[in-house]
Each structure stands twice: as C-alpha cells, then as structure tokens.
Amino acid sequence: MTKARKMKLAAYLIGTGMHVASWRHPDSKPNASIDPSYYKMLAQIAEKGKFDIAFIADSLAVNAESHPQILNRFDPIVIITAMATATEKIGIAATASTTYNEPYTLARQFASVDHVSGGRAGWNVVTTADATGETALNFSRENHWEHDHRYERAEEFLDVVKGLWDSWEDDAFIYNKESGKFFDQNKVHELHYKGKYFSVKGPLNIARSSQGQPVIIQAGSSEPGQRLAARTAEVVFAHRDNIEEAKSFYKELKARLPEYGRTEDELHILHGISPIVGETEEKALQKYYDLQKLVDPYEGLKFVSGYMGNVDFTKYSLDTPASEVEFPPVNSIQSQFTEMKKIIEEENLTIGDLYTRFFGAARRDGFVGTPAQIADEMEKWFTEKAADGFMVQFPLLPDGLNDFVNLVIPILQERRLFRLDYEGDTLRDHLDLNKPNNQFVQEDRTNKTVSK
Template identity: 75%
Template structure:
C-alpha cells in the first residue's frame, strides 16, 4: 500500500557514468557524453522507472585533471531541450551558474525549455565551484568571486529570474481576433529591479509555463548555501558521509524553512548514492572491483585535487598518510572541503585511498549489493528522515540503470515509490504547487522599486 510520503528519485546523466574510470570499461562508449541518442535513451530508461527527474550537471572550465566525461560534453540547457523531445513525463533538470550568467538570458532559456517540455524543467542553481580560479579566466575576469560574495549575487540573481518569470499573468494573452487585441496590457509587468549586482527592467519576452515556473534545485551545504536553499530551493542535492550526518542536516534545513514562511513539504532533500546491483552480493562486488581495477591511482588523484585546493599529489607516494599532505584553503565547495579535511584528520587514510574514500562511485558501501539489500538501505535512509529521496549517480552507464528493473519494483511493492506518474509536470511529480504570480496577487516585493 502506498504511503503518504514517497521517495523522490533523480538520475544523474553523465556520459559513461560517474566513476572516473567508467569510460575504460569494456561495455562503455567513451564518446557517450556527446552522443545525444545515447543520452536520450538514458532519460527514457529513467522515465520507464517513473523517476521524478533526469539531471544534467555542468562546469565552465576544464583542465587536465577534470573528470573524463566533462572534457567533451553538451551545454546542459541545449541538452535538456533534446531530452524533452525524447520523453513525455520525466522532469529534466540542468545546472546554470549565477556567477557567470545574466538573469534575463537564463530566465528566458529555462522558460523556453519549460514550455517545450510541457512544464517539466528544473534549474540547478550553482554559484560555481572553482578551486583553481580557471573559470574566471574564461569570462574576462582576473579572479573568481569569493564564496560569500557569490552567494550574495545568487540571492539577487534568483529574485530577478523569478520576478521575470512572472512578467505575464497566466491569462494575459487574450488573442482576440475580432477586436485585434493580442494581449491585455494590464496583465504584463515590468520588474524594475535595482540591486547591488543587477539592474533589470523587464518584462521577459515569454509567458509562464504549465507549471508556472521551473523548479529551483540547489546543492549548497555551507551556511550561505543553506540559507539560500531555505529561502528559495524546492529540491536540494546532498552527499553526506553517513546517515547520522545526513539526518542532522535534514533536520536543520527543514527546520529553517519556517523563518521564510515555508513548510517542510515545500523542499525535498535528495541524497547522492551510487548503487551497483548484482544477483548476489558477490556479483555486485565483482562489478565494483572490475571498475576499480581500471583506475589509474594518480589519475584519480587529479580528480580529487580539484576538490582539495589543486594539490599536486604526484609528489606524494600512494602510501603517504593523507594528514601529511598540505591542503590550502579553497574558494570552492566549502562544505565538501571542510568535511573531507575533517575525515582526513580523524581517520588513517593513505593518499592512494582518497578517491575511493570520498567519491561515492568509487566507494563500496551498503548500496553495492543485491536489489533487496540496496532497497533495504534506501528504505532506512528514507524512513529515518535522512533524505526524502535519492540522486542516483550511477558509476557505469547505461549498465547500472538495471536499477530500474531490479530495485524500483521492490520499492513499489513496499509502497515507497509511485507505480505511475499522476501528473504531467515536474511540480506534479514532486507534489509542489504552481507558484502564484506575484503581480496577479499584488504581492509587490521590496526589491521591485
């Protein structure tokens, strides 16, 4: 029997998979990150599994240390347009930066795809993590904005975008052929925003979509990130080291919603996992070991370096205690960096073990096992309110999407997950109401003048 509260599931689509060595697997297509038909097939499989969301991440700079599957890939907003044309129900989300974008352009892009998809789009709001500072150099800037300034800018950015999305009231376009009236001028509104970072007049040149506005997604876990999420986010992606830390974060973030006049049902927290399924636990472990055997230890450390201040691990032996490495302060993903530094200080980790310890596609945790074992662990996290659902970062694609056939039916039998879609929009899937148009309800915020 279905429960009142049901899991939310999102599929992270990235070429051959999240594991840094997935492209070397005998079954993989190394060019999958720019194979639109392959990516469309992945989204269709996720839709067959009744997932809420197929998600596409992004970065705006690459170097020799980047994950192989981000070196050559599509712009995410262009890609989700293609995914929208290949699917009918599943939500489609994409990352876009508030630090290296303009609100008017981004608002128009996401609103356009939201119309094309019939109201199935989510915007993953990022301030852009950049440990090396290379992103700024791609945008005619000398340096990356400091962490707190990025979030100040993001606060304004979201306000502008959401204000622009409300430019047209839902019944503004009257299309009266008899009188020649195309729209009602009283139902189109200028934003007239003036802030510290942006000055935007409006209106936007596209109407609201079937779901009113795209869903706001975030992943920030720092103090400024949590504040932004509590005020604006409707889905939050997280990745904590263990269930107790995840439960603590879950309670803290949910309890902070009230300060912004929001209820706990208005925000879903999805924990990132990387399931590997086998008919037996031994087979699942064999699949895991096969992927791990393809890893070049120093190549994987280059990937770790991007999260740890661009450390040159090549000067350290793999047996070096990680606590002996000098890690600089970073202007990147602060919460991840702080958590990793804390674990290194508390555990006896060697340099050669860092990738497997910190990145879930390389971890042999309780999500590597039989379909029942994986479903059991997901149920524990869900019922104990460590998460409202899961961001599935499959290590190897398309192979690990056998999750749809092997785990989803178990979750459905237990009443933990939907049997079918009950609506057409991403907000329908997530149980979120369409946001009211602030102008139609005369809710003029203090930033409009």
Template identity: 75%
Template structure:
C-alpha cells in the same frame, strides 16, 4: 488529506558514468557525453522506471584534472531540450551559474524549455565552485569571486529571475482575431528591479509556463548555501559521508524553512548515491572491484584534487599518510572540503586511498549489493529522514541504470515507497510542489 510521502528519484547524467574510469569499461561508450541518442536512451529508461527527473550537471572550465566525461559534453540547456523532445512525463533539470550568467538570459532560456517540455523543467542554481580559479579566465575576469560574495550575488540573481518568470499573468495572452487584441496590457508587469548587482526592467518576452515557474534546485551546504536553499530552493542535492550526518543536515535545513514562512514539504532533499546491483553480493562486489581495477591511482587523485584545493598529489607516494598532505584554503565547495578534511584527520588514510574513500561507488553505505539489500538501504535512509529521495550517480551507464530500474524499482513499488505511474504532468506534480502564485497578482490583493 495529507499525501503519502514517497521516495523521489533523479538520474544524474554524466556520459558513460560517474566513476572516473567508467569510459574504460568494456561495456562503456566513451563518447556517450556527446551522443544525444545515447543520452536520450538513458532518459527513456529512467522515464519507463517513473523517475522524477533527469539531471544534467555543468562546469564552465576544464583542465587536466577534470573528470574525463566533462571534457567533451553538451551545454545543459541544449541537452534538456533534446531530452524533452523524446520524453513525455519525466522532469528535465540543468545546471546554470549565477556567477557567470545574466538573469534575463537565464530566465528566458529556462522558461523556453519549460514551454517546450510542457512544464517539466528544473533549474539547478549554482554559484560555481572552482578550486583552480580558471573559470574566471574564460569570462574576462582576473579571479574567481570569493564564496560569500558569490552567494550574495545569487540572492539577488534568483529574485530577478523569479520576478521575470512572473512578467505575464497566466491569462494575459488573448489571441482574439476578431477584436485584434493579442494580449491584455493590464496583465503584463515590468519588474523594475534595482539592487547592488543587478538593474533589470523587464518584462520577459515569454509567458508563464504550465507549471508557473521552473523548479529551483540547489546543492549548497555551507551556511550561505543553506540560507539560500531555505529561502528559495525546492529541491536540494546533498552528498554526506554517512546516514547520521545526512540526518543532521536534513533536520537542520528543514527547520530553517520556518524562517521564510515555508513548510517542510515545500523542499525535497535528495542524497547522492552510486548503487551497483548484482544477483548476489559477490557479483555486485565483482562489478565494483572491476571498476576500481581500471583506475590509474594518480588519475583518480587528480579528480580528488579538484575538491581539495587543487593539491598536486603527484608529489606524494601512494603510501604517504593523507594527514601529511598540505591542503590550502579553498574557494570552491567549502562543505565538501571541510567534510573530506575532517575524514582525513580522523581516519588512517593513505594518499592512495583517497579516491576510493571519497568517490567510490559505496563510500561507507550499503548501496553495492543485491536488489533487496540496496532497496533496504534506500528505505532506511528515507524512513529515518536522512533524505526525501536520491540523486543517483550511477558508476557505469547504462548498465547500472538498467539494473536499478529492472530490479530495485519494483521492490520499492511493492513496498509502496515509490510510484507505479506518474500522478501528474509537470515536474511540480511529480515532486508534490504547488504551482507558485504570480507575485504581481499577490501584490494586487495585499
């Protein structure tokens, strides 16, 4: 019998919140991004609310335009290890780059935490977006690789990693004290991978985990990004401007799964939202406007700049029509840039409008309002197949998470749209994903 489709929820953790001025709010802890007890508290709230996943983003370079909450924060692998130690069920996901990492090291790190968490880890595969090119300078390179080259390398990278995760069959380790046999040598496999970018012998020096392999998460929406996602991803994080665009992307990406012999339920698409909850519409709007009042207009534009080719907005007055801004070609997140540029071309926006238009809590969606209004909007996106769930980037933490967990989650549960209890033990269980078969066993049977 087909399992009933239910909403998936992930908590996006970024210090005191996704809003660029969240740290200035009276309720905020400005040092939240480096206080592990604060981050562990958020994870426990999300676990109590039965979220599928706690997710930690990353960046490998910072500058004066960076979001304040990424200037001083933990390495994601360290973070998810600490989260796994104080939680029992919720998944833990972390970002790691295929452009600035080595497959063997990454495979070992994520497999290690997957064991520590007993099968609750997800790896967010990124090729690293970088509008300024500064990341390369932190890794002894003169320039950031071009977009399509990064994805070409990523295609090989993930194949190597997944092969290394299959180095050991599930029952390879025997631990027989009487016979002295620690493992069965016939059940360990060397990959001997040789490609354009990598040459990796293997095996990995850690066994397969309880869920077989960490869950693969991705966020690419460009053509190469969609191809990689359709071939390899199990969760995709998206962020479209409205429900109709999201529905088109959902249908397009799901249809590409067939090209790789996959079914639609093998990939969960999570849309990014930033809900603010109030007892009334007026209270929710007040919370939203309070955050807006904390923004220095040009500080907000610095954050926009990172997505728009590193434009120096300080040269423009806030009343300048955004159409008059000269935007360079970008070598970062092309899908974001293209969407934002299209909106600027269509709408009568001023430079001073850009942060709120693109990164405000609600954008054009109904995610600022009463618990019922927000639940209605979530249900609409889910039922109309604009998303399978949501990567929730709360503007102010922990306030907005607590409000959502206390007031919105129960409504979704009453409507039978979201779990009341965890049905399984691993992240794959939560997401309705099968444990992947070991490729070397599969090759034996062919």
C-alpha cells in the same frame, strides 16, 4: 486525508557514468557525452522507471583535474531540451551558474525549456565551485570570486529570474483575432529591479509555463548555501558521509524553512548514492572490483585535487599519510572541503585511499549489493528522515541505470515507497509542489493547488 510520503528520485546522467574510469569499461561508449541519441535513451530508461528527474550537471572550464566525462560535453540546457522531446512525463533539469551568466538570458532559456517540455523543467542553481580559477579566465576575469560574494550575487540573481518568470499572468495572452488584441496590457508586468549587482527592467519575452516556474534545485551546504536553499530551493542535492550526518543536515535545513514562511513539504532533500546492483552480493562486488581495476591511481588523485583546493596530490607517493598534506584556503565547495579535511584528520588515510574513500562511485557501501539490499538501505535512509529521496549517480551508464530500473524500482514499488506511475504531467506534479502564485497578482495564498 494526508498523502502518503513517497521517495523522490533523480537520475544523474553523465556520459558513461560517475566513476572516473567508467569510460574505459568494455561495455561503455567513450564519446557518449556528445551523443544526443544516447542522452535521449537514458532519459527514456529513467522515465520507464518513473524517476522524478533526469538531471544534467555542468562545468565551464577544462583543467587537469577534470573528470574525463566533462572534458567533452554539450551545454546542459541543449541536452535537456533534446531529452524533453524524447520523453513525455519525466522532469528534466540542468545546472546553470549565477556567477557566469546574466539573469535575463538564463530566465529566458529555462522558461523556453519549460514550455518545450510541457512544464517539466528544473534549474540547478550553482555559484560555481572552481578551486583552480580556470573558469574565471574563460570569462574575462583574473580570479574566481570569493565564496560569500558569489552567494550574495546569487541571492539577487534568483530574485531577478523569478521576477522575470512572473512577467506575464497566466491568462495574459488572449489572441483575439476579431478585436486584434494579442494580449491584455493589464496582465503584463515590468520588473524594474535595481540591486547591488543587477538592474533589470523586464518584462521577459516569454509567457509563464503550465507549472508556473521551473523547479529550483540547489546543492549548497555552507551557511550561505543553506540560507539560500531555505529561502528559495524546492529540491536540495546533498552528500553526507553517513546516515547520522545526513539526518542532522536534514533536520537542520528543514528547521530553517519557517523563517521564510515555508513548510517542510515545500523542499525535498535528495541524498547522492551510487548503487551497483547484482543478482547476488558477490556479483555486485565483482562489478565494483571490475571498475576499480580500471582506475589509474593518479588519475583518481587528479579528480580529488579538484575538490580540495590547489593541492596536487599526484606529487605524493600513494602510501604517504594524507594528514601530512598542507591545505591552502579553499574557494570552491566549502562544505565538502571541510568534511573531507575532517575525515583525513580523523582517519588513518593514505594518499592512495582518497579517491575510493571520498567519491560515491568508487566507494563500497550499503548501496553495492543485491536489489533487495539496496532497497533496504534506501528505505532506511528514507524512513529515518535522512533524505526525502535520492540523487542516483550511477558509476556505469547505461548498465547501472537499466539494472536499477529493472531490479530495484519494482521492490520500492512493492513496498509502497515509490510511485507505480506518474499521477500528473509537470515536474511540480511529480514532486507534490504547488504551482507558484504570480508575485504581481494578489491571490488568496491559502488556496494553493498543484498544477494539473
């Protein structure tokens, strides 16, 4: 019997929230991004709501265009480790760059978190989108690598990491005190990887976890990004301007999977939304306007500038037509830049419109309203296959997360769109993903089972 399709939900946890002015809200805690107890609390609230994933993003540089919440923050792997100790079921995932890391170190870090959490870890694979080049200067480089170069390196990086995660077979460590045999030498494997970018012997000095490997997450939507996702990703975070574009992306990415011997249910596409919940539509809109009133227009424009290449929007008056701005070639998030530029060309936007138009936490859309209205919109996107679920980016934390868990989740559960409780222990269990076979072991791949 085919298992009924259920929404997948990830909670995007960032300080006081995704809205650029959330830190100024009367109910916010401005230093939340460096408070471990605060992040533990957020993870516990998300777990109460039965979310699949509590997610922490990252950046490796500080510049004038940075969102205030990322100017002062912990390493995300440290935070998800703390969150793992404060929760029992929810998956915990973090961003880490393939451009500014080494595979062995990163493989060991995420494998360690996977053990600490009991098989609940996920890695958001990024090549680092850096329009200003600031990150390169923090890593002894003069310039940020070109887009396609970064993805080529990422392909190798992932192969190395996944190979290292398979260094030890599941039953390699036998701990036999009588014989003095700590492990079975026939069940440990050296990788001996040699490629264009990496030469890694292995093995990794940590065993496989209960879910086999951390879940691979990605967000790239460019051609190289989609190719990498189709080959390796198990969750993809997506942002599209409307439901029709989201449906088109969903269909296109899923259609790429058979090329790599994969099926549609082996990759979940989660669309980014920024819900603001109110008991009435008027109350929801008031919450929205209260946040908007806190925005310094030019602070919002600095944030936009970070996504549009080396363009300083703050030098223009707010009523300047955005179509008059000249954009240099971009070396950051190409798919997002292309979409934003297309909207600027097609719509009569002014410079002052840009932050509200482009960033979900500042947009008034179908996800600002009553619990039922938000559930309706989510159900539409889900049932029409614009998404398998949602990356929920709350404009204001913790209030937005509390409202969503207490008011929206029960409606989704009542409609049988979302789980009533966790049915397994690992992140792969929650996402209905099979435990990966060890690539060094010959197994019957027709008899894959979900780890329990």
